[in-house]
Amino acid sequence: MNVYMRGLWMELLEILECSPPLTREPLDAEQAAGVARVFKALGDPVRLRILSIVASRAGGEVCVCDINDAFELSQPTISHHLKVLKEVGLLTSERRASWMYYRLAPETLGELSALLTLPASLPASGPAAAAAVPR
């Protein structure tokens, strides 16, 4: 991981750690932009499947060649998706001999999960305070 990528990574972690659950208080524009980068990366079916392949693999890491075999997509396309997942801090990579191994970055997933966590007190959908006039 080069210096630039590490900078991005640290910045992302900071944004995520500073973000309260969505239910506590509204995100400001900066927080929202940081978190949205990660969700956008999760918003593609191929990337979700790649992530789940890595996450569910015993040992926690996968060779790129195995990922390529799991899809009917070109090798550059898979490489592109891996790059996106790495840039937002969801995956890390390491070269060993001729092969690249990708691993989950558990912190990022965990922070996202916490962000979406709801307090038990949140009411279910339905009209609440009658028809009070807003503003």
Next chain:
Amino acid sequence: MNVYMRGLWMELLEILECSPPLTREPLDAEQAAGVARVFKALGDPVRLRILSIVASRAGGEVCVCDINDAFELSQPTISHHLKVLKEVGLLTSERRASWMYYRLAPETLGELSALLTLPASLPASGPAAAAAVPR
């Protein structure tokens, strides 16, 4: 909510409920497509902020006019984002008198959070099983 929307909504809930955590086993293409729709909706800073405004509001619901006031975007743009969040099942809406009120759909957020939940046993990043040859 019309019949078509209700169909989409039920279908989405089913997909989410049937999806194991990412770490259990790889998602198939259909599961991934369903979940990716929701994450894609979360992958925009404005929509994330809208969602956090609704989620953090005491009483659990917000009038559209309040959301409009919170952004320097045109009214149609906000309306578009609200539609997207509603279509993927993250928000519900209800008309009372002249005003539209939007509320969180807690089930969808909760399912997403569970999907991203990691088992405590997952190893941190780092080389694992030495340099075993893949395939």
Next chain:
DNA sequence: AGCAGGCATTGACACCTGTCAATATAGACA
């Protein structure tokens, strides 16, 4: 050095997305 395999990068292209102005729709009230 030369070659072969594994993966990344580049460039191109069709498609999708966020935004706005203009317009439409629906309810409240006179």
Next chain:
DNA sequence: TGTCTATATTGACAGGTGTCAATGCCTGCT
């Protein structure tokens, strides 16, 4: 009925995104 307010829809446009073929780079092997 007509008008006003609140929200949704339409149409258009710039910029972003997923995909592939072609190419480049790195590593190990001969």
